[in-house]
Amino acid sequence: MFEHAISLTSASRQPRSLMPRRSFLIGAGATGMTLGTALGTAYTQIAAVADYSLRIAPLRLELAPGKVIQTFAYNDSVPGPVLRLREGRQVRIDIRNDTDIDDIVHWHGLYLPSEADGAMEEGSPMVERGGTQRYTFTAKPTGTRWYHSHNVAGTDLTRSLYAGLYGFLIVELASDPGRYDQEVLLAAHHWEGSWVSMQDLRRGPPPDNGLEVLYASASFNDKMLGHGEPVRVREGQRVLFRLLNASPTENVTLALAGHRLTVIALDGNPVPSPQTIDTLFLAPAERADVIVEMNRPGVWILGGIKDEDRKMGLGVVVEYANQRGEPQWVAPPTSAWDYTIFGRERPLPAPDERLDLIFEKVPGGRGGYNRWTINGKSWPATNPLFTTERGKRYRLAMSNKSGDNHPVHLHRHTFEITKVGDKATAGVMKDTVNMTRFSTVEIDFIADDPGPSLLHCHHQDHQDEGFMGLVTYL
Numbered sequence: 449m450f451e452h453a454i455s456l457t458s459a460s461r462q463p464r465s466l467m468p469r470r471s472f473l474i475g476a477g478a479t480g481m482t483l484g485t486a487l488g489t490a491y492t493q494i495a496a497v498a499d500y501s502l503r504i505a506p507l508r509l510e511l512a513p514g515k516v517i518q519t520f521a522y523n524d525s526v527p528g529p530v531l532r533l534r535e536g537r538q539v540r541i542d543i544r545n546d547t548d549i550d551d552i553v554h555w556h557g558l559y560l561p562s563e564a565d566g567a568m569e570e571g572s573p574m575v576e577r578g579g580t581q582r583y584t585f586t587a588k589p590t591g592t593r594w595y596h597s598h599n600v601a602g603t604d605l606t607r608s609l610y611a612g613l614y615g616f617l618i619v620e621l622a623s624d625p626g627r628y629d630q631e632v633l634l635a636a637h638h639w640e641g642s643w644v645s646m647q648d649l650r651r652g653p654p655p656d657n658g659l660e661v662l663y664a665s666a667s668f669n670d671k672m673l674g675h676g677e678p679v680r681v682r683e684g685q686r687v688l689f690r691l692l693n694a695s696p697t698e699n700v701t702l703a704l705a706g707h708r709l710t711v712i713a714l715d716g717n718p719v720p721s722p723q724t725i726d727t728l729f730l731a732p733a734e735r736a737d738v739i740v741e742m743n744r745p746g747v748w749i750l751g752g753i754k755d756e757d758r759k760m761g762l763g764v765v766v767e768y769a770n771q772r773g774e775p776q777w778v779a780p781p782t783s784a785w786d787y788t789i790f791g792r793e794r795p796l797p798a799p800d801e802r803l804d805l806i807f808e809k810v811p812g813g814r815g816g817y818n819r820w821t822i823n824g825k826s827w828p829a830t831n832p833l834f835t836t837e838r839g840k841r842y843r844l845a846m847s848n849k850s851g852d853n854h855p856v857h858l859h860r861h862t863f864e865i866t867k868v869g870d871k872a873t874a875g876v877m878k879d880t881v882n883m884t885r886f887s888t889v890e891i892d893f894i895a896d897d898p899g900p901s902l903l904h905c906h907h908q909d910h911q912d913e914g915f916m917g918l919v920t921y922l
């Protein structure tokens with residue numbers, strides 16, 4: 449990395465807002481010299497070595513013996529390296545792009561300046577092909593966050609979130625109480641997507657519906673169920689599972705056979721009412737921190753509750769010490785997912801402003817691509833979607849007028865779920881909320897992080913096809 453680590457000045461010397469965009473760039477040494485001359489600096493200095501380095505490059509990924517796919521990944525691993533950051537401490541991350549297209553990395557769930565957030569629509573710079581980009585930021589808030597490509601994939605099912613371009617980013621408290629014996633990080637993903645007209649597969653979807661992505665395989669981390677190392681546990685342990693749905697487009701519903709799951713945090717944020725449940729639902733981009741009491745020795749499957757999902761590879765074996773045998777699956781009792789059970793009853797402050805957002809589908813027809821609108825407009829006509837004033841509380845009354853699920857994500861802010869359908873709730877803080885088909889959800893957020901912020905569906909195809917808008921500040 450060292451030959452790329454020449455820059456004008458250390459990033460910590462100047463307030464971010466005063467730094468010209470180019471000074472974030474760490475290019476070849478010659479570029480640094482040129483900039484130095486242009487700005488009248490008499491010297492260059494070696495910037496401090498980065499705390500982390502990520503390299504975006506092609507990867508031959510063996511999901512199972514004989515099952516090899518060609519994808520892209522960070523540092524030749526899926527997921528990428530776990531980034532463990534201390535809350536409030538500044539971190540320097542160098543990203544090198546050894547692919548043939550410009551890319552960009554988004555730090556999902558963090559409060560960052562727009563130019564460091566990793567979304568080109570907010571003004572963050574791309575990591576140019578063949579180039580290196582340094583991101584310098586202060587990590588906050590604490591919790592299970594993640595990073596991923598925020599590039600446009602369009603119809604190319606090998607890029608952005610269709611690829612292995614994601615990893616965990618955990619912001620830790622300055623002092624971690626650590627009320628668990630072991631921590632296990634699992635990211636679900638779907639692979640080998642292809643565009644399919646649903647009309648060709650089965651009856652049911654409206655005849656004007658466009659192409660959807662179907663997948664041939666799935667994994668937890670880099671392996672299909674039954675391949676790779678099991679999660680090894682011991683009787684009596686309290687294990688913290690940090691679960692992430694990094695799938696480009698698919699929801700997952702998960703269970704650990706023989707065990708119940710105690711959800712203590714959603715999207716990295718502690719819930720007011722932890723609940724012990726049989727099945728966990730995660731839409732794309734959602735995370736859950738789950739504690740499991742290891743009290744049933746055996747060899748079990750943690751995986752998708754649908755047989756076809758586990759057959760595709762969605763799962764991992766959990767093996768107690770000194771236990772042998774075939775991994776067991778036990779179908780759990782199923783119930784509808786309900787965010788409000790994790791909330792509490794509490795009067796909510798009245799919002800300063802209430803905004804209606806209506807999500808609609810423009811069907812692409814058989815063989816075509818669907819488009820998406822927010823209040824009748826698609827990106828970039830949704831720039832701005834609405835404008836906020838710093839310090840005010842906004843209530844977004846969102847209505848999904850389509851037969852599809854939409855995990856709606858707001859960048860650079862945490863929001864509170866205040867209503868799901870007719871059920872009021874409080875205290876469930878998230879950055880992504882799933883809207884089931886033909887549903888309504890209300891969320892509140894405080895405009896406390898000036899700068900443009902994306903609001904979009906995290907379904908890769910939906911965001912690429914217009915389901916995106918920019919929240920701006922006055």
Ligand SMILES: [Cu+2]
Nearest residue numbers: 854905907910
């Ligand atoms: Cu969507």
